[in-house]
Structures are given as C-alpha cells and as structure tokens.
Amino acid sequence: MTKANFKDYGIHNKLLKAIELLDFQIPSKVQHEVIPVALQGKDIVVKSQTGSGKTAAFGIPICQLVEWEDNKPQALVVTPTRELAIQVREDIFNIGRFKRLNVLAVYGKAPFSHQEKELKQKTHIVVGTPGRIIDHIERGTLDTSGVRYLVIDEADEMFNLGFIDQIESIILKLPKKRTTMLFSATMPEDVESLCYKNMKDPVFIDIESENLTVDRIEQERYTVDESNKKELLKDVTTVENPDSCIVFCNTRERVDAVYSMMKRNKYSCARIHGGMEQKDRLQIMESFKLGKFRYLIATDVAARGIDVDGITHIINYDIPREKEAYVHRIGRTGRVDRTGKAITFVTRTEERYLNEICDYIEREIPLKERPEKDAVIDAIPSFNEKMSKKPKPIEQKGKDLNKGILKLHINAGKKTKMRPVDIVGAICNIEGMKAEDIGIINILDTSTFVEILNYKGERVFQALQTKPIKGRLRNVSKADE
Ligand code: ADP
Ligand code: MG
Numbered sequence: 041m042t043k044a045n046f047k048d049y050g051i052h053n054k055l056l057k058a059i060e061l062l063d064f065q066i067p068s069k070v071q072h073e074v075i076p077v078a079l080q081g082k083d084i085v086v087k088s089q090t091g092s093g094k095t096a097a098f099g100i101p102i103c104q105l106v107e108w109e110d111n112k113p114q115a116l117v118v119t120p121t122r123e124l125a126i127q128v129r130e131d132i133f134n135i136g137r138f139k140r141l142n143v144l145a146v147y148g149k150a151p152f153s154h155q156e157k158e159l160k161q162k163t164h165i166v167v168g169t170p171g172r173i174i175d176h177i178e179r180g181t182l183d184t185s186g187v188r189y190l191v192i193d194e195a196d197e198m199f200n201l202g203f204i205d206q207i208e209s210i211i212l213k214l215p216k217k218r219t220t221m222l223f224s225a226t227m228p229e230d231v232e233s234l235c236y237k238n239m240k241d242p243v244f245i246d247i248e249s250e251n252l253t254v255d256r257i258e259q260e261r262y263t264v265d266e267s268n269k270k271e272l273l274k275d276v277t278t279v280e281n282p283d284s285c286i287v288f289c290n291t292r293e294r295v296d297a298v299y300s301m302m303k304r305n306k307y308s309c310a311r312i313h314g315g316m317e318q319k320d321r322l323q324i325m326e327s328f329k330l331g332k333f334r335y336l337i338a339t340d341v342a343a344r345g346i347d348v349d350g351i352t353h354i355i356n357y358d359i360p361r362e363k364e365a366y367v368h369r370i371g372r373t374g375r376v377d378r379t380g381k382a383i384t385f386v387t388r389t390e391e392r393y394l395n396e397i398c399d400y401i402e403r404e405i406p407l408k409e410r411p412e413k414d415a416v417i418d419a420i421p422s423f424n425e426k427m428s429k430k431p432k433p434i435e436q437k438g439k440d441l442n443k444g445i446l447k448l449h450i451n452a453g454k455k456t457k458m459r460p461v462d463i464v465g466a467i468c469n470i471e472g473m474k475a476e477d478i479g480i481i482n483i484l485d486t487s488t489f490v491e492i493l494n495y496k497g498e499r500v501f502q503a504l505q506t507k508p509i510k511g512r513l514r515n516v517s518k519a520d521e
Contacts, residue, residue: 044072049079051104054138059100061440062134068093068376070247075101081219083239085195087227088247089254090371091347094223095131098191103136105189106164112186113159117167118210120197122147122318123325124345128193129167134438138493140480141165146182148172149318156181161482162460170198170206177213187214194344195222196231196364204234211238225371226252226364252367252401257354257374261384261394261405269385270301272410273357276383277307277335278423279411282353283431287337288369290358298357299337308427309335312342331434334427343368347375349434356384359393363400383408445479446497447519450488450509458483458510463490466509467500489519 044067046059067075070088077084078101088094098117106114117132119125129145136143146155146168152175159166159181166173166182176182190211192198198207220239227246235242253259264272273287287302289295292313299311310324310333321341328336329348336342337357343365351373360366366384373380384405386394398404411419452458460481467473467490479491492500497518504516 046100049075049100051075051079051100052139055100055103055135058135058137058441059096062438063440064093064096068097070094070245071097071100073245073247074098077243077245078102078219078221079104081105083220083242084245085222085227085232085235085239085242086245086247087224088245089249089252090225090368091254091375092225092247093376094193094225095128095347096135098193098221098223099128099132099135102165102189102191103132103139103141106136106141108139108141108164110164110186111162112183113163113166114186115165115189115191116173116184116187116210116214117165117191117193118170118173118198118207119167119193120169120203120344121341122149122169123312123321123341124193125167125169126322126325127345127347130437132165132167134441136164137438137441137479140478142480143167146172146176147318148175152176152179152181157484170203170210173210174206177210184213185215188218190214190218190220192220192222193224194368195224196226196228197224197344199231199234208238226367228364251403253370253403254374256377256379257370258379258381259370259384259403259405260381260408261386262408262410264385264387264410266387269357270298272385273298273301273355274305275411275416276355278416279419280353280381280383281419281423281426282381283334283426284331284348284351285335285353285355286342286351286369286372287335287355287357288343288360289337289339290361292339294358295337295339302335302337306427307335308333308431309337311337313339314341329434330436331431334431340365340369342372346372348372349375349437350378350432351375352380354380354382356382359384359386359390359397361393363393363397366397367401444493444495444497446492446501448490448492448497448501448504449517449519450490450504451486451515452509452512453484453486453488455485456510458488462510463488466504466507467492470500470503470507472496473500 070092074097102115125145125147133143141164143165148171292315295311295313302309312324354370354373370382477494477496479493482489
C-alpha cells in the first residue's frame with residue numbers, strides 16, 4: 041500500500057464516494073502507478089501480483105473517462121471466464137454507482153436474447169468473454185463504433201492459443217483511435233512483444249516485487265502416490281482445518297471424483313467446472329462468495345481473477361501443468377493484505393512440473409511429511425466441530441453502496457413511449473428531489489425500473505402513487521418486493 045490518497049488523482053466526487061463506501065482507504069501500489077497514466081489515455085501493459093487490486097486500477101480511470109451522455113458503449117473489458125466477467129462487471133458497476141454508469145456482462149451459455157435486450161439500454165461499459173462478445177458484434181447487438189477503451193484482463197491467458205484469434209478479431213472491430221490496457225499477474229516476454237502489434241507506444245508498468253508469488257502465502261508440498269491422494273487430502277484437511285479452501289484438480293472428471301469423495305465424507309463442499317450448466321456455475325460461485333460452504337473443488341475455471349474474501353487455503357490436488365496456472369491458483373488466497381497457505385500434491389512422475397514451477401517463481405516449495413496418524417486423530421474433534429458449524433457469512437461486496445437505494449418498478453415502458461426524460465421529469469417535480477437522486481433507469485417493453493438514491497426512495501414511492509408520469513397515473517411498486 042502507499043501513502044497516496046484517491047483524492048490526489050482528480051477523479052470525480054461521485055467516484056470518490058463509491059470508493060469510500062467500498063472501504064478502499066488508500067490506493068494500492070498498482071492503482072497508484074496505473075491510475076494517473078490511464079487517465080491520460082495512454083496504452084499500458086501492467087504486471088502486478090494476484091490480489092493487488094488490478095480491477096480498480098483500470099475500473100476507476102474508465103469510470104472517470106467515459107461520458108455519461110454517450111449512448112454507445114465506450115469501454116470494453118475482456119476476461120477469460122464467465123465468472124470473472126460477472127465479478128469484474130460488479131466491481132466496475134460499484135465504482136461507477138453514483139455516476140449512474142450502466143455496466144453489462146455478456147458471456148456464453150446464457151440466453152442471448154436477454155443480453156441483447158440489456159444491450160439496447162444506454163450502456164457505458166461492457167465486460168465479457170471473447171466468444172460472446174464476437175457473437176454480439178456479428179449479430180449487430182453490440183455496437184463497437186464508440187469504444188474508446190479496451191481492457192484485456194488476464195492478458196497472457198487471452199493471448200494464449202485458445203483465445204488469440206478471438207481477441208484479434210475483436211480488436212479488428214474496434215475503432216483505431218482507442219486506449220488499450222493489458223493486465224495480469226504473469227506476463228511472459230512473448231506476450232509483451234505481441235503487445236506492440238496492437239498497441240501504440242505502450243507504457244510498461246511492472247509493480248516491482250521480489251517474487252512472482254505473494255509472500256503472504258505460505259507454500260508447501262507433499263510427495264504422494266496417485267492411489268494415496270484421497271487419503272492424504274483427508275488427513276491434510278483434517279489437520280489444517282481450513283475455514284475456506286479451494287481444491288484444484290486438472291480435469292472435470294477429477295473434480296467430480298474428489299467432490300464425490302468429500303461429499304461422502306460430509307465435507308461442507310461444492311464443485312465447479314466447465315462441464316456444468318452455466319446457471320449452476322454462477323450459483324455455486326455466488327454461494328462461495330457469500331461463505332455458504334467451506335470447500336470448492338474446481339478446475340482452472342476458478343484459477344484466474346476470482347476474488348473471494350477469506351479463502352485460507354489452496355490445495356493443488358493435482359499439480360498444474362502450466363507454471364503460470366500455479367501462480368494464479370494460489371493467488372486466490374492471500375488477497376490484499378491477508379495471509380494464506382498453498383499446499384501442492386506431487387506424484388513422482390510429476391516432479392518436472394514442480395521443478396518448472398520452482399524455477400519460475402524463483403523459490404523452493406518446502407516438502408512436508410505426511411501428517412502422523414496421531415496428529416490426524418487428535419485433530420478430528422475440532423475438524424468435525426468446524427464442519428458441523430455453518431461458515432461465517434461473508435458480506436456482499438459493495439453492500440454499503442446499496443444502502444439508501446430503492447429500486448422502483450413502473451408499469452409502463454417502451455411500448456407506451458416512455459423515455460428517461462419522462463421519468464426524470466416526474467421525479468424532479470417531487471419536492472426535495474434533484475436529478476442526482478436518481479440512479480440507473482432501465483426502460484423495458486412494458487415496464488421501467490428506476491433507482492432512487494440517497495434514502496429518498498420511500499418519498500418518491502409515496503409521491504408517485506398520486507402524481508402522474510407522462511400525463512398518466514402509473515402503477516408504481518417497490519421492485520425488490
Ligand atoms: P487482482 O485483479 O490484482 O488480482 P482485484 O482487483 O480482484 O485483484 O482486488 C483484490 C481485492 O482487493 C478485491 O476484493 C478488491 O475489492 C480489493 N481492493 C482493491 N483495491 C483496494 C484498495 N485500494 N483498498 C482495499 N481493498 C482493495
Ligand atoms: Mg484481476
């Protein structure tokens with residue numbers, strides 16, 4: 041962290057207010073380096089450790105730079121997974137809350153038509169996965185002609201073989217005159233050279249840290265035979281007794297197998313992998329973020345970017361085949377200024393992967409002896425006690441931002457030619473109401489949603505029971521009820 045203050049960057053009060061409610065007291069190092077440069081509209085390539093606050097490092101300048109009045113999307117953020125797209129959308133939306141920025145997430149395996157409808161609204165910022173972004177561009181539902189900012193999060197992953205063609209085809213559809221920003225915790229040199237192809241004199245910002253992995257994460261490994269992994273997992277989790285843990289496996293099948301074993305053994309657990317229905321994936325992620333269970337068994341879909349408060353342990357049930365994946369997986373713990381522990385299981389045939397990882401992170405990962413039988417037996421009571429207790433619920437991020445905001449539903453929309461000005465006009469006619477008390481307005485075919493800020497919702501709700509909107513009395517209700 042730094043001694044700087046968010047006020048130093050000349051950003052709008054509306055953003056500062058949100059930053060304060062998010063409880064970001066001072067800018068993190070990467071934020072302090074990136075925000076002023078990004079505000080100047082320069083192309084940048086940023087390498088900074090996991091959990092160091094990269095999202096806000098681009099989120100804040102983007103929220104500052106987009107013009108509220110413009111109707112077309114002005115910024116596009118690309119992420120490798122759907123879960124990350126949703127998380128980043130949420131983070132940016134929170135920052136832009138009081139500037140009333142509409143931020144949408146578009147991602148695959150979710151209904152296209154719903155996203156299409158959303159994109160018809162005034163949208164300032166779009167966050168998405170590459171495939172679905174391309175679909176929307178090709179079907180004409182995402183207008184990219186106004187995009188002035190492109191962010192590629194987890195950039196090295198996005199420049200990998202699986203994604204590079206899609207990224208290039210998105211870039212071809214964007215205006216040439218734009219700012220491009222790349223972010224990741226790992227940035228191989230060949231990626232850096234790729235940057236020059238698509239960027240104008242990029243500024244490289246490498247947040248100097250002694251190590252690629254975060255020092256606050258204690259790293260350990262066990263040597264184990266494949267046939268003994270499940271027993272070892274049981275012993276290690278019993279002794280370690282984590283509050284919250286991700287167990288990473290290399291394939292979906294292995295996630296399913298480990299999950300079944302843990303479920304049988306009454307662990308508080310759930311699983312996530314790419315073979316699952318999208319709505320199940322999202323629901324699991326949401327529950328994990330709220331602290332509803334302790335163990336998430338996952339493939340690398342959960343390795344990058346995912347930010348869950350309070351993960352104490354990462355277990356690599358399978359050592360990852362790619363060295364970068366190791367850094368990202370273990371980076372799900374030890375976020376911001378917290379500590380965490382990362383434990384990796386290595387079979388004898390996998391030692392070369394271990395060596396590659398150690399070379400890459402420039403440190404040894406200490407070898408641990410399998411826990412003694414007695415130690416495991418001694419640990420069982422407290423393990424069982426924890427497993428029988430519900431985990432401590434985690435507060436939703438940005439909860440304070442939503443205090444004092446009431447969403448109203450009005451039963452009139454596009455079909456009756458309702459426009460934002462009609463809504464704003466009616467509300468501003470109510471005594472004590474100003475335009476800045478009105479949040480995001482969402483006009484659908486036959487209904488409209490409008491947010492009332494600053495604890496003034498109740499007053500507006502009451503007043504609109506007897507005051508007309510666009511010449512007629514409308515049915516107005518509280519949307520969340
Ligand atoms: P990264 O992308 O670098 O891995 P994130 O952007 O996901 O990290 O941020 C990690 C966590 O730190 C998030 O929970 C975020 O809300 C929080 N955070 C970001 N900036 C600050 C700050 N200046 N002060 C406190 N917490 C912050
Ligand atoms: Mg990130």
